Amino acid sequence: MTDQLATLTKEGDVxxxxxxxxxANVFSNAMISTIDQLLDEVPxxxxxxxxxxxxxxxxxxxxxxxxTGGEAKDIIEMTVNGFKLLARIYxxxxxxxxxxxxxxxxxxxxxxxxxxxxxxxxxxxxxxxNEHRNNMSIPIPILEISKSRISKRHWHRAILNAEAYSIDxxxxxxxxDEVVDEGDLMKRAMEVATDLATLGHPHYQMTKDLDQxxxxxxxxxxIEVRQNS
Numbered sequence: 571m572t573d574q575l576a577t578l579t580k581e582g583d584v585x586x587x588x589x590x591x592x593x594a595n596v597f598s599n600a601m602i603s604t605i606d607q608l609l610d611e612v613p614x615x616x617x618x619x620x621x622x623x624x625x626x627x628x629x630x631x632x633x634x635x636x637x638t639g640g641e642a643k644d645i646i647e648m649t650v651n652g653f654k655l656l657a658r659i660y661x662x663x664x665x666x667x668x669x670x671x672x673x674x675x676x677x678x679x680x681x682x683x684x685x686x687x688x689x690x691x692x693x694x695x696x697x698x699x700n701e702h703r704n705n706m707s708i709p710i711p712i713l714e715i716s717k718s719r720i721s722k723r724h725w726h727r728a729i730l731n732a733e734a735y736s737i738d739x740x741x742x743x744x745x746x747d748e749v750v751d752e753g754d755l756m757k758r759a760m761e762v763a764t765d766l767a768t769l770g771h772p773h774y775q776m777t778k779d780l781d782q783x784x785x786x787x788x789x790x791x792x793i794e795v796r797q798n799s
Contacts (some may be wrong), residue, residue: 575601578608583617583767584760594630595623597677601633602651603779607659614663618767620759621659621681622669625752626695632675637706650797653711657789660684660715661782663775665766669759670737672748676700680712681717682745687766689759690737690745691752698734699746710792714785720744
């Protein structure tokens with residue numbers, strides 16, 4: 571763990587953001603702000619972005635202390651900022667790879683859905699959109715992101731039924747693209763990110779923008795509704 575909640579390093583043309591708050595890697599306002607600032611330092615016209623967590627945990631989702639005990643304005647601020655961050659990662663102009671270093675729960679699972687390629691580490695880890703298990707609804711921005719990545723065969727189980735998936739099951743469900751031995755996670759993720767970094771600019775961005783246009787419009791409309799609620 572460092573003094574920062576997340577850190578940015580670079581290897582060749584790959585920018586690596588590592589989440590590590592020493593606990594559950596929750597998306598608090600501080601974590602969200604930190605990642606957002608780090609994204610400002612990532613080139614948007616070349617290379618690729620790789621996001622990972624500490625060993626055993628990608629993220630446990632939003633900060634539950636704020637969600638369950640915070641004032642309404644604090645909850646709205648955190649969730650709106652979180653949705654904006656996910657939308658930024660989802661629509662990032664360069665390829666995004668996520669290396670799932672462990673559990674990916676709630677917003678952590680939806681972070682996987684924002685990436686262009688997802689590699690998971692083998693282990694007794696779970697991926698779960700558990701909002702309905704915690705008496706929380708899933709808002710439009712998250713629904714739109716999940717619909718674009720989760721397999722149609724699994725969407726009801728994964729999202730409406732809040733089913734927990736093992737890492738191995740997460741490939742078929744659409745949360746991940748492949749699973750590797752834990753010791754090989756970053757090596758494989760870097761291989762993918764290094765390859766994707768060679769994709770031409772602005773052609774990659776132009777195609778991605780066209781593909782995501784309608785989805786991002788619905789995401790941003792949902793964020794605006796939440797922000798004004």
